[in-house]
Amino acid sequence: xxxxxxxxxxxxxxxxxxxxxxxxxxxxxxxxxxxxxxxxxxxxxxxxxxxxxxxxxxxxxxxxxxxxxxxxxxxxxxxxxxxxxxxxxxxxxxxxxxxxxxxxxxxxxxxxxxxxxxxxxxxxxxxxxxxxxxxxxxxxxxxxxx
Numbered sequence: 726x727x728x729x730x731x732x733x734x735x736x737x738x739x740x741x742x743x744x745x746x747x748x749x750x751x752x753x754x755x756x757x758x759x760x761x762x763x764x765x766x767x768x769x770x771x772x773x774x775x776x777x778x779x780x781x782x783x784x785x786x787x788x789x790x791x792x793x794x795x796x797x798x799x800x801x802x803x804x805x806x807x808x809x810x811x812x813x814x815x816x817x818x819x820x821x822x823x824x825x826x827x828x829x830x831x832x833x834x835x836x837x838x839x840x841x842x843x844x845x846x847x848x849x850x851x852x853x854x855x856x857x858x859x860x861x862x863x864x865x866x867x868x869x870x871x
Contacts, residue, residue: 851869
């Protein structure tokens, strides 16, 4: 390797090093838009608030309960519809629907299937799940109202 090659290599390294500070100087002269930054912070805070609210709803006890034991499928849906509308008017957030496990039914849990379908299609209902064992287990559903 001769001295000319060494100088060429040196110039290449020098150019690469000088490019980085130029870019950094450019970025420093144009700081990020404060509006975009504030919107990003607000969106993150909103997401955290929603997660906390959801966690609170999941942990809270149902505010009102309906027991549909003994109803026919059609009558149970009528009563349930009225119950949900009433709870919505009262601004309740979480309800409990006791439908039973279907142990005494020859064809299995009829109400459970029908009520699950209804809850999934209803505009007023949101998240749902089977109740904890101490308040009904698989024989009851908790429902969060929208």
